[in-house]
Amino acid sequence: MSNGCVSLDGRLSERAIELLKLLKEKGRLKDTEIAEYTQRPLFQVRSSLRELTNAGFLKVEGEHYLLTEKAEEALSKA
């Protein structure tokens, strides 16, 4: 299956960077809150969150998503 957020060589898509920047600004957010901020459909946000979590860019605490060090590093280069 092709990816929506992370390319096969590990590069982040615009959608992924937008999401990571939002989390950097807000600290921690739920999927529904991210959908509201980004005005993207909830299913698409959930799909992106899953992909970014699996790729090590996000961690989950309860219902909230937070950036990992890997994400902070990626954002500093973006």
Added chain:
Amino acid sequence: MEEVKVVSMPRIGDPAPSFEAQTTMGPIKFPDDFKGQWVVLFSHPADFTPVCTTEFIGFAKLNSEFQKRNVQLIGLSIDNIFSHIAWVMNIKEKTGVEIPFPIIADVDGKVAQLFGMFHPGESSTVTVRAVFVIDPNAKIRAIIYYPLSAGRNMKEILRLVDALQTADKYQVATPADWVPEPQTWEFTEENTKVIVPPPTSYEEAVKRLKEGYECVDWYFCKKKLG
């Protein structure tokens, strides 16, 4: 005696089958990505075909009404993602209508098989016009099947969602032709036109555009009967 092949198909009240798929709006995992939402999953026979195009325009125009009801529309056909993207762009270019919901590229037909969208008596190669209304608990609440030749009535699907949600909320049943409030559903002269079967060769496609039909594009022409 001839052996009858029995294919298991999900029925009303069954849990909706789980699947992962590529769509025009990225990868999806069903039902996980749709937790807490109603879903209308509908199949169409093929991209760049006229009846399907009218249906997609119909769904797109009612998308905000579905959204108000916490319903996510999902389209599906066995075309690939590039075909879907090209078709969606073609619809936007020719009619100005943006398709605001994902379309599953079910190239190997796995999702269609899971949901029983192939009806070999109608067509062994493409999906029929199936509609699955799935509730926030991922349970199938209603199923509609239409043949290839008849476009669905999107307002009826919206009415069905209203009826299911009303039944859940108030513990009631709804009678024939029930609507939540008086409707002014407009059927205009446009609704009386029929689709001219699309051309099946390049030569026919070129000729079609000169035949005086009302054409949106080479594959999508309408006419009045009589």
